[in-house]
Amino acid sequence: MSTTDTDVGGAVALTEVELDPYVTHAATRRWMAEPGLLSDGTLLRFDTLREHGLRRVADLVGEADRIAEELCDQLVIGALRSLDRDLEPIVLDGATGEITSMYVHRNLSPVDFLPLAPSLGALLRFTAATEELADSRGQFASYEGRFGPKAVGEASRALAAVFEEHVGDGRVPPYWRMAALIRPLARIAGPGDGLVLDLPKRLLDEEFGAGGIMRFEDVDFPPALTHEPTRRFLREVGLPEDGFLFQLETEVPLPTLTEYCLDVRSGDFTEDQLPVGAAGLIRLGHLIEDAGLVVDGTTGAVLAWSETDTTLRPLNTDISTLAFTLWLLRREKSLDAEHHLSSAYGQLAATVIQTLAQIDPVACAPTPLSDDDGGWRYWPEIFEDQAGGVLYA
Incomplete structure (x- = not known):
């Protein structure tokens, strides 16, 4: 079902001939013929029509026994997006105009279709x-x-x-x-003074409980922590001791990464395994997946240091967006408990990631920090891991 589509002002428009015989719904035919569908957007993309034309679901999946017979002739017209990648194909019922998304399991279980919109116009x-x-x-x-x-x-x-x-x-x-x-x-928060965000007073206390928030004193800070907005945030706002994916270090005054690895974890690491500038990185605690969470004492940047491959990677822009991330995860889990959002786990992960990226692009952008970085980013990867299931209530 290949097409010779027309690109009109960035939109993919199909001719009447190209819409036959599968798209018979009149309003949908009008949308797809003129003005057409924008080829690439933040949440959706339809440039697959330019690349492949209209494709039947049965042709895309290949194994017809995984699809109900009445769904085989439905049409793949685009894809839901999750930042820089496709999430799920967008499927059109050419007779009714209804839109669904399609999740293709890696095993041999049936293909899942979720309602997406009653019509192309509504979508x-x-x-x-x-x-x-x-x-x-x-x-x-x-x-x-x-x-x-x-x-x-x-x-x-x-x-x-x-x-x-x-x-x-x-x-x-x-x-x-x-x-x-x-x-x-x-x-939830407007711009901060010296930090990305100015979190509402008591926001973390209300979400995690006042007893679950640790606030620091100047005596807890090593000399390497000179970034005053970070020091102020840790004194006045604090961080949750148990952020589910993040455990704050509360047993000893905050060490530099060098002190932690060579003194606290003596024998586990050698000095040449530490990143450049480790003496200026302050370890706040640990993330799951054997990663330490550190803050650059001069700039306030928050980074993840992998104890497995000894690589330093961006985590959050600063301490305020780290706190927002932990709060966002906690709120999502509460909302899932009430509304059962995780029944569409992939879509939920994409929504959480898009929300985080709106506040903190650094947390989600796969821009390598070093030759060893590779663009792997902690939050998107951990949210998308359905087997790990961190977004389940």
Whole structure:
């Protein structure tokens, strides 16, 4: 089913002949013929139409016995995205115009289809609304500069209302339901002074419990920690002792990475295994996957040091976005317990990662820090690992 599509202003437009015989739904045919579908976006991409044309689900999967017979002739028209990668194919029912996403298991279990939108027009409206909220433009322009719990709640309800308006039975598809619940969490904090974020007072205390937050004194800081905004954050805001994926070091005054490896862990590491500048890196605690969490004492950058391959990699821009990440994970788990979001785990992971990337691109951008880095990033990898299941309530 190859096509000779037309590229109109960045949109992929198909001719009437190319839409035959599988796309018979009149409104869908009009959308796909003119104005066409934007080839590449933040949440969706349709440039697969340019690359492959319309493809039947049966042709893509290859093993027809994994698909119900009535689904074999449905059409793959694009893909949901998770930052720089495809998440799941977008599938069109050419007769009804309904849109689903398709999850192809690696084993021989059946292919899963999840509702995505009642029509192509609704799908594009849902996408536009989500992107407009993230950028504070269009129908969400009034949210520019608004932060805090009240702004989060109002934005969540407003985005959900957009979805509900275009779903006849009021049952918002899982992907958009989690978007309405999680994407607005990026508005919890405004810009900080010397740090990316100014977290609302007591935000961490309310989420983790006042007894679960550790605040430091100057005596706890090694001389190498000269970045004053980081020192102030650790004194006044603090960090959760148990951030689920992160365990804060509370037994001894904060050591440099050199002190930790050569003194506390004497015999486990040699000096030549330490990264350049290890004496200026302060170890705050450890992450799962045998990684230490360190902060650059001069710049305030937060990094992960792998004890397995002794490689230093970016983790978060600074201590405020680290705290946001731990808070976001905790909120997601609470929302999952209430709304069962993890039944669509891949979509949930993509939504959490997109929310984190909006606040802290460094945490998700696979830009190598060194020759050994390779672009592996802790938070996206750990969130996407369904077997590890860190997003389950």
